[in-house]
Amino acid sequence: MAVRTLINGAPIEVVPALDRGLAYGDGLFESIRFVGAVAPLWSRHMQRLALSCERLRLPVPDPAQLWREALDVSRGMTQSVVRITLTRGIGERGYALPLLPQPTRIVAAFAPPQLSEEVYSNGVRVRLCDIRLAEQPLLAGMKHLNRLEQVLARAEWNDPAIAEGLLCDSHDRVISATMANLFALVDGVLLTPAVDRCGVAGVARAEVLATCPLAQVDTLTLDAVLEASEVFLSSSVRGILPVHSLGERVYATGAVTRQLQQHWHNLGFSMEQGG
Template sequence: MWINGLPADTINASDRAIQFGDGCFTTAAITGGKIQLFEAHLQRLKQGCLCLKLAEPDWMQLESEMRQAARGQQQAVLKVILTAGSGGRGYSRQGCGPTTRIISVTAWPKHYQQLAVDGVQLSISPIPLARSPLFAGIKHLNRLEQVLIRRHLDEESADDTLVLDTEGQVVECCAANLFWREGQQIFTPDVEQAGVNGVMRRFIMAQLASAGDVCHIVRCGPERLLMADEIVICNALMPVLPVRQLQHVHYHDRSLFHRLLGVCEQLEAE
């Protein structure tokens, strides 16, 4: 782990990440010493800084630190956190130091490989996401909803869980976005009110669009997915996984999964 470019594993207790969850982050795949979708992850951090009005770090310096952390890693996970720094009084950022940069590299999650074969069993989480258009789409450090969603999931036999917002609309999974197929049409939930507009979600949608395919962004309840022909979930590490079951419904067709898997095999690392 590196903090502000130096090897370290502790952070000042006055850092606003600890005090208020004041910051943003991104998680990327490392393959062959390079970072997949590097520019997209960098753009996510820039978007987070803009939305949260964080003082921007030296982006060239951060890029260099990210690439250095990835170097020599055959397959691993890179996480980058930007916080509003240390200091200030109460909620005010006045008197805070510069933006804190935290970079870590961890082991690759091997269970995704088996889930790609077996398929994912989904439950429906009883923990809803609050609608918050101001923060929807970005990965800020306030993840208590996801922590509770994951805690409940850990008590179940499911592999992942479908997450709804406070209006009962489908948003995402615990740590993944999703697509589904009805006949030849492809759909994904609207994340303008809640949830995360993931890097892999955006990549897949761009690739579909470049191929002339329409991905419909919709607001709907979970009952619509129970009528779907196929469901696929995705994030920067999976990168896509087929869903085999949602509640009592089993899905056997994997045509969309194989298609999106082929799309993701075109991913370039840099």
């Protein structure tokens, strides 16, 4: 897999062994979908990154510099995913914060995931994961570097026909998929789980909530999801993915899902290849 990388603006691919991102997962990341030199959700990514930096007491990077580097690494690619990783940088051994942190800034461009038109038309199969997300309000919502819960969840299956896993918290409340947020149309109301105690406040989720002002953020049980008339996943990289089935429950792709897919298309994303 060819990857173009800049580390602190230099075309290198080596991070110091004492970087706190490697040692402690002390940092954040954003995965941003580009169409040529355009990133329709860039401002939302920068907003989340800035707010998360403040919460983690990290210096906020210059968005203009990040934009220049993102364009540099994705130059010539008609479709790409630019990952921006920000760590607290090199520090002495121990958990104490460095007095004068010098963050490490990694900007890399990847080819987008290849998803067919059929996936966007008919939806994906989803399974219920055994692992439960731990509650930590101080970290909830952020795209921090510790993704071990998601790694272990994804290790629960190897069936290529299953595209995603549904994650619940320790109280069996539905939170998200492993790589996407979840929406369900229940009794005519579009619902998405709260992510103030665990989970990620996705950029695509924020776009859906802004587009559908009547949508509600609320507790969502597994029974409610199983009884929903429509279920879809939102991802800044993959867009709006209908859920075809959750276990034995089969869903039809409904009007709300189709309207949001059209909104994604109107933003500038294609309906295939992760749009």
